[in-house]
Amino acid sequence: MYYVDPHIHMVSRTTDDYETLAKMGCVALSEPAFWAGFDRGSVDSFRDYFRQLTETEPRRAAQYGIQHFTWLCINAKEAENVSLSREVIQMIPEFLDCPNVLGIGEIGLNKNTKNESTIFLEHVELAVAHGQQILIHTPHLEDKYQGTRMIMDMLLGHSRVDPSRVLIDHVEEHTVAPVLEAGFWAGMTLYPISKCTPQRAADMIEKYGPERLMANSAGDWGPSKPTAIPDLILELRRRGHSEAAIRRVVYENPIQFFSQSERFGFVPPESRPE
Numbered sequence: 629m630y631y632v633d634p635h636i637h638m639v640s641r642t643t644d645d646y647e648t649l650a651k652m653g654c655v656a657l658s659e660p661a662f663w664a665g666f667d668r669g670s671v672d673s674f675r676d677y678f679r680q681l682t683e684t685e686p687r688r689a690a691q692y693g694i695q696h697f698t699w700l701c702i703n704a705k706e707a708e709n710v711s712l713s714r715e716v717i718q719m720i721p722e723f724l725d726c727p728n729v730l731g732i733g734e735i736g737l738n739k740n741t742k743n744e745s746t747i748f749l750e751h752v753e754l755a756v757a758h759g760q761q762i763l764i765h766t767p768h769l770e771d772k773y774q775g776t777r778m779i780m781d782m783l784l785g786h787s788r789v790d791p792s793r794v795l796i797d798h799v800e801e802h803t804v805a806p807v808l809e810a811g812f813w814a815g816m817t818l819y820p821i822s823k824c825t826p827q828r829a830a831d832m833i834e835k836y837g838p839e840r841l842m843a844n845s846a847g848d849w850g851p852s853k854p855t856a857i858p859d860l861i862l863e864l865r866r867r868g869h870s871e872a873a874i875r876r877v878v879y880e881n882p883i884q885f886f887s888q889s890e891r892f893g894f895v896p897p898e899s900r901p902e
């Protein structure tokens with residue numbers, strides 16, 4: 629089955645991973661900007677990273693028939709450096725016209741601090757000023773519920789944010805319902821040691837239905853599995869879900885969400901040259 633991974637960090641994966649993803653049916657993916665595992669030292673470091681996301685990765689992906697899309701921001705983990713964060717936010721418009729840029733992300737909160745909220749809101753202002761979609765990171769474990777609430781309150785309190793153009797990622801059982809009820813899109817992250825397993829994701833799909841719900845691998849430099857979406861496909865098949873129902877979650881939903889960006893030039897596999 630063809631599928632789209634809406635959240636995966638390919639800068640930290642090998643070219644072999646691209647080949648494996650392609651063989652498993654991945655035809656497009658989107659890569660939000662994230663933390664490098666260390667704090668970057670200057671705005672030029674981010675400029676180079678954004679070139680990697682807008683020039684290098686699309687080329688690497690294209691070798692395997694995968695379309696690569698991306699989102700730009702400075703990660704919440706680095707928001708404590710407010711002056712550097714502001715320099716990066718000022719620089720981002722240099723890249724907003726690149727053909728694979730879908731919007732601003734993954735922005736959010738990490739430890740739910742005041743500086744994180746300040747920088748989060750400045751990213752939101754950037755997004756609405758430029759008509760960009762938003763991709764949200766929600767905090768982990770004990771900070772998740774409160775952080776998700778804070779993020780939703782900030783977004784819903786903004787007169788120019790349209791929830792249908794916002795994807796809130798890393799939802800779990802205790803956050804998925806409020807996210808969907810408020811009109812946002814929700815992403816379940818399939819991660820081997822934290823976040824969500826394919827079984828738990830299948831349970832949530834059964835409980836809440838497929839509307840505005842999708843799944844991602846968030847494959848990155850830590851313990852993660854870039855082929856986690858095929859695992860979910862298998863789990864759903866094992867439970868007797870129809871191919872059409874599975875396809876809705878792993879293929880049609882991300883395409884429908886991304887299509888709200890005018891730069892989402894997705895070519896379905898059946899329309900690609902032989």
Ligand SMILES: [Zn+2]
Nearest residue numbers: 660662734846
């Ligand atoms: Zn991520």
